[in-house]
Amino acid sequence: MSRLHALRGMTLSFNDDPGTSDQPHDGTVEFQKDGLIIIQEGRILHSGPASLLLETLPEGTPIDHWPDQLIMPGFIDPHLHYSQLDITASYGRQLLDWLNTYTFPEESRFSERAYADEIANAFLEQLLANGVTTALAFCTTHPASVEALFTAASDRNMRMLGGKVMMDRNAPEALCDTPETGIRDSRRLIEKWHDHGRLEYAITPRFAPTSTPEQLAATGRLLSDYPGMVMQTHLSENRQEVDWVASLFPEARDYLDVYSQYHLVRPRAIFAHGIHIDDDVRQRLADDGGAIAFCPSSNLFLGSGLFDWRSAREQEVRVGIASDIGAGTSFSPFQTLQDAYKVGQLSHQPLTPWQAFYAYTLGNARVLDIDHHIGSLDAGKEADITVINPRATPMLARKDRHDPTLMEQLFNLMILGDERCISATYIMGRKIYDAQNS
Ligand code: GUN
Ligand code: ZN
Numbered sequence: 001m002s003r004l005h006a007l008r009g010m011t012l013s014f015n016d017d018p019g020t021s022d023q024p025h026d027g028t029v030e031f032q033k034d035g036l037i038i039i040q041e042g043r044i045l046h047s048g049p050a051s052l053l054l055e056t057l058p059e060g061t062p063i064d065h066w067p068d069q070l071i072m073p074g075f076i077d078p079h080l081h082y083s084q085l086d087i088t089a090s091y092g093r094q095l096l097d098w099l100n101t102y103t104f105p106e107e108s109r110f111s112e113r114a115y116a117d118e119i120a121n122a123f124l125e126q127l128l129a130n131g132v133t134t135a136l137a138f139c140t141t142h143p144a145s146v147e148a149l150f151t152a153a154s155d156r157n158m159r160m161l162g163g164k165v166m167m168d169r170n171a172p173e174a175l176c177d178t179p180e181t182g183i184r185d186s187r188r189l190i191e192k193w194h195d196h197g198r199l200e201y202a203i204t205p206r207f208a209p210t211s212t213p214e215q216l217a218a219t220g221r222l223l224s225d226y227p228g229m230v231m232q233t234h235l236s237e238n239r240q241e242v243d244w245v246a247s248l249f250p251e252a253r254d255y256l257d258v259y260s261q262y263h264l265v266r267p268r269a270i271f272a273h274g275i276h277i278d279d280d281v282r283q284r285l286a287d288d289g290g291a292i293a294f295c296p297s298s299n300l301f302l303g304s305g306l307f308d309w310r311s312a313r314e315q316e317v318r319v320g321i322a323s324d325i326g327a328g329t330s331f332s333p334f335q336t337l338q339d340a341y342k343v344g345q346l347s348h349q350p351l352t353p354w355q356a357f358y359a360y361t362l363g364n365a366r367v368l369d370i371d372h373h374i375g376s377l378d379a380g381k382e383a384d385i386t387v388i389n390p391r392a393t394p395m396l397a398r399k400d401r402h403d404p405t406l407m408e409q410l411f412n413l414m415i416l417g418d419e420r421c422i423s424a425t426y427i428m429g430r431k432i433y434d435a436q437n438s
């Protein structure tokens with residue numbers, strides 16, 4: 001038998017959606033005050049109570065012991081832009097001005113491979129320091145930007161999804177491709193990187209305003225050649241943007257319909273934002289299997305609006321929670337969840353801690369349809385794991401003196417936590433980030 005090793009601590013994982021009430025649905029939460037996760041060849045062999053599993057471990061098996069720390073599946077971020085790392089926290093604009101003023105100039109720099117490499121590596125280090133082990137990322141128009149991200153992810157053996165932005169209008173010349181080159185470059189990158197180790201290519205038309213009908217049609221044809229592939233874009237984030245789409249595509253019923261006309265609304269299609277939508281759009285998203293990435297930090301930062309999660313839930317639209325770096329302002333899932341909670345409060349739909357932590361693990365894995373690989377601590381899953389210190393900051397330490405329940409402890413983390421709470425991050429069972437050494 002090949003070598004085993006184990007992690008020991010408070011283990012927390014979800015088997016299913018816990019629902020929206022303060023009490024999670026029976027059987028959805030898997031928690032062990034003293035749990036053990038046994039790992040073999042990068043995968044979880046067993047997880048459960050340490051008292052039972054320790055007896056089964058061969059003598060001398062190495063154990064990383066994290067007493068009173070929470071051990072969870074690595075967090076999953078289903079929408080962000082790695083190329084926007086350095087323009088995070090850019091002042092004073094809403095979406096369309098923000099794109100023109102800050103985003104496009106920065107993205108232009110990614111034609112240079114060395115620059116893309118530097119940002120890609122720094123970006124992945126940020127993810128890992130925040131306990132995020134997988135993301136679905138926008139790159140830029142340049143194939144070099146995808147090469148840089150996938151090389152850096154592959155070096156760390158991370159499960160990573162991403163793709164080259166396609167846009168052929170309404171952006172600076174240097175950032176535009178054409179329907180032909182956009183598809184040709186995407187195909188080349190797919191052949192090289194898709195399913196290469198733990199990497200997945202994602203077909204990436206930026207959003208309706210920056211693609212001609214010809215490019216969207218070509219994108220639909222590309223997707224029909226790769227029917228199981230993720231498609232990522234943006235939908236109804238900002239009112240000005242929605243009006244612009246209506247003027248650019250006068251024949252479309254609404255914004256979503258632009259994508260539907262080109263066969264882009266389907267399972268594994270991830271639409272970031274989806275704020276300014278109605279019941280009819282939600283119904284079509286649910287019927288066609290498309291998902292929304294709710295990006296609360298970004299939506300507040302750009303003044304885009306308040307996502308209506310309750311209606312999405314009621315209409316059975318798949319919804320993930322995402323940072324949307326660099327319009328979102330933090331890599332930390334705790335901070336993003338804090339913003340999601342506050343957005344929810346404004347419409348009397350507070351996010352429960354159960355729902356929050358489910359969303360950032362198994363929920364987002366399901367949204368991306370990668371839950372057969374990651375998202376929980378079940379036997380057979382890849383051992384992407386994060387270790388969380390619930391007393392990492394002075395405020396959290398104070399709160400912890402009051403003997404919180406698990407629900408309270410999770411809520412304290414999502415409201416008061418940040419990257420200081422991440423003690424370690426493991427990729428395929430290997431400790432790749434340790435706060436002690438950073
Ligand atoms: N819509 C089109 N491109 C972008 C982007 O880069 N960020 C955000 N937040 N919205 C977009
Ligand atoms: Zn985005």
